[in-house]
Amino acid sequence: MASNLLTIGFDADDTLWHNERFFKLTQERFAELLQDHVEADHLDARLLEAERRNIGHYGFGVKGFVLSMIETAIEVTDGRVPGSVIGEILKAGQDMLAHPIELLPHAQEAVEALAADHHLVLITKGDLLHQERKLAQSGLGDWFDAVEIVSDKRPETYARIFAACPGGAGAAMMVGNSLKSDVRPAIEAGGWGVYVPQELMWSLEAAEKPAHPRFAELEDLGGLVSLVREIG
Missing domain, CATH: 1.10.150.240 (Putative phosphatase; domain 2)
Structure with a gap:
């Protein structure tokens, strides 16, 4: 660990x-x-x-x-x-x-709590202008140290982003609802991958859960701060 x-x-x-x-x-x-x-x-x-x-x-x-x-x-x-x-x-x-932005349960609390002593990076796919607008409307933008809006999420994407962060990939965690885009490639890049599933999922994001010591799954973001503290 x-x-x-x-x-x-x-x-x-x-x-x-x-x-x-x-x-x-x-x-x-x-x-x-x-x-x-x-x-x-x-x-x-x-x-x-x-x-x-x-x-x-x-x-x-x-x-x-x-x-x-x-x-x-x-x-x-x-x-x-x-x-x-x-x-x-x-x-x-x-x-x-x-459409208006509606935060998921515990999202704001988790981001604010972790921002106090961690480097936070938003890593998202999608249209540049739309994602920027959603982040601004979410009220969470000021808590992030960096924002990366990328064309796709691959191991090399995370390797590049984490290389510019404190501690590199080995001291990084990626949190997301997609095993294919958020979890598996982040682990392959050397970081942690935390899966927070949602009821609705785009078919093209389906993937298997990895059997890896740096994989974790949470019911919702309410357990994220405790998990981060546990890892160290």
């Missing part, structure tokens, strides 16, 4: 505040718009395929999601999707970008 834990990295969406619920609500709205053209289950599968192949083009976040919905709508209607439906999809995306 680490003898001195100096840096705590936090994921943002669905770790500090709600996010996936807005994607699910928009996907339901999308299905309603196209209910005369395709069954909802089939539409969901086609949309997921579009998202998977478009990540490399559009990255993560609302804008890429909206473009994938438009692409899927064109595909499943053989190009006959009405302009009014495209307009509704765009409006749904605008609503997602404007």
